[in-house]
Amino acid sequence: MKAVILAAGRGVRLWPLTEHMPKHLLPAGGRAILERTVSALANAGIRDLVLVVNYRAEMIRAHLGGGGRFNCRIKFVSQKRIGGTADAIATAKDELKGEDHFLVLYGDDYYASSAIGRFAQAATRGGTMLAAASVDDPSRFGTIEAKDGLISEIREKASRKGPGLVNAGMYCLPARAILAVEKTKRSTRGELELTDSTRILIRRGEEVRVFPLEAGEWAGVSYPWDLLEANSLAVEANEPSNQGTVEDNVRVTGKAILSKGAVVKSGSCLEGSVFLGEGAVVGPNAYLRRGTSLGKNTKVGAACEVKNSVLMDGAKVPHLSYIGDSIIGHDTSLGAGTTTANLRFDEANIMSSVKRKALNTGRKKLGAIIGDSVRTGINVSILPGVKIGGGSWIGPGVVVREDIPSQARLKD
Numbered sequence: 486m487k488a489v490i491l492a493a494g495r496g497v498r499l500w501p502l503t504e505h506m507p508k509h510l511l512p513a514g515g516r517a518i519l520e521r522t523v524s525a526l527a528n529a530g531i532r533d534l535v536l537v538v539n540y541r542a543e544m545i546r547a548h549l550g551g552g553g554r555f556n557c558r559i560k561f562v563s564q565k566r567i568g569g570t571a572d573a574i575a576t577a578k579d580e581l582k583g584e585d586h587f588l589v590l591y592g593d594d595y596y597a598s599s600a601i602g603r604f605a606q607a608a609t610r611g612g613t614m615l616a617a618a619s620v621d622d623p624s625r626f627g628t629i630e631a632k633d634g635l636i637s638e639i640r641e642k643a644s645r646k647g648p649g650l651v652n653a654g655m656y657c658l659p660a661r662a663i664l665a666v667e668k669t670k671r672s673t674r675g676e677l678e679l680t681d682s683t684r685i686l687i688r689r690g691e692e693v694r695v696f697p698l699e700a701g702e703w704a705g706v707s708y709p710w711d712l713l714e715a716n717s718l719a720v721e722a723n724e725p726s727n728q729g730t731v732e733d734n735v736r737v738t739g740k741a742i743l744s745k746g747a748v749v750k751s752g753s754c755l756e757g758s759v760f761l762g763e764g765a766v767v768g769p770n771a772y773l774r775r776g777t778s779l780g781k782n783t784k785v786g787a788a789c790e791v792k793n794s795v796l797m798d799g800a801k802v803p804h805l806s807y808i809g810d811s812i813i814g815h816d817t818s819l820g821a822g823t824t825t826a827n828l829r830f831d832e833a834n835i836m837s838s839v840k841r842k843a844l845n846t847g848r849k850k851l852g853a854i855i856g857d858s859v860r861t862g863i864n865v866s867i868l869p870g871v872k873i874g875g876g877s878w879i880g881p882g883v884v885v886r887e888d889i890p891s892q893a894r895l896k897d
Contacts, residue, residue: 492592493539493564501856507541514719525598527557529605537573569676591654595715600702608657616655626651636693709854717776811852822864825852837870
């Protein structure tokens, strides 16, 4: 059985994290989201993979190669334009000839290895399936109506209050689904949607089973703060290990993953599940809290505290700083005393601007989303939910109250 992974989208809503890299390569728990999916499929015995790519395709090809290091074979096909999920399947149809059934997975969603393994096992028994997850707010996802384990209706991003089942972007489809894809018409969003193709199958009498995912097995990554959830789940799922160096007088409570060359200096505290990438340096006297993930060659220096945050490769927080519920891009360096505020005084949900519209993040705690190669001076304060574009410089003592465009120069 083959699996098609959809990895063509640009991820505009994830700005500034996707200015220079595809959203599928964003890290969760120290590994690219797409890499996790590829590895889990191979481990589940699905070793013929078709990746549909477009934006920054060369980065995805370079990262995954031909699949040899995952013990699988990867065939890349190029989606000439971003025309929707059904259009992506149409792009890959020549690679699916001769398959009775095939899997489809969204390349930008986080899936636990356990979820992919169980789904792949169930797929070997035949039938048409769609993975579903229960969420508190289904309005931003495709909602699912089901009875007796069979899907009766799928609605793309329908408005609905209260908890509900949503499409988790993992399908097992029969070969005849290609015919449904070819019959699919453009949605109101101007795209060819795989949910509409599935609806065609249902109308034609196809029984589409719900495959329920357990809590913590899936996270949809549409907005920057979704990466914090995916990262937290991935870090919690990692097995503790130590290939680095831990100096004397270091306190470790919970699961810590130290990669080769990582160093934790004296007086530091690692609390809860944390991940340190190759060459990461922590301390002295630093405090890493649950859900924190440090990329390769990162630094969290003297008397810094980092909580539930992602620091991408080469990011540095050298002195006396607090980073909470934040994402720090590649090669960004924060000056001494830089603070990311992550809680409003009134404790209301934090708002953030996406495509120039204020959006309720649904989070009580959210710090800063900072792009690649940003520099801050000493004593910079960044308010909750603020995003800073790549290459920007923020001068000493500045209070950043609103989003900053890329390559900006901000002075007090």
